[in-house]
Amino acid sequence: MGTREPAANAAAAAFLEEKARSAFADEHRAALFHAAARWLDESGRDLAPVAREGNLTRVCPFGDEIARDVEEALLAGTP
Numbered sequence: 001m002g003t004r005e006p007a008a009n010a011a012a013a014a015f016l017e018e019k020a021r022s023a024f025a026d027e028h029r030a031a032l033f034h035a036a037a038r039w040l041d042e043s044g045r046d047l048a049p050v051a052r053e054g055n056l057t058r059v060c061p062f063g064d065e066i067a068r069d070v071e072e073a074l075l076a077g078t079p
Contacts, residue, residue, distance in 0.1 A: 008046060009074070013038075
């Protein structure tokens with residue numbers, strides 16, 4: 001985690017990387033998890049509040065299913 005990276009984003013990205021490793025048999029799904037993790041890592045915005053508001057599916061560019069996984073990961077890493 002970088003000094004300016006939101007902690008929830010970093011934790012969620014690590015969670016998604018783990019999901020990508022466990023989804024190795026489904027290359028497309030694994031690639032989406034990796035892309036979502038990079039998206040979180042590169043986001044300059046703390047996305048945990050967006051997830052808490054229930055609006056993450058509106059901003060996540062990877063479709064509703066992956067967005068729900070991203071939202072779950074962000075919510076798991078926040079109080």
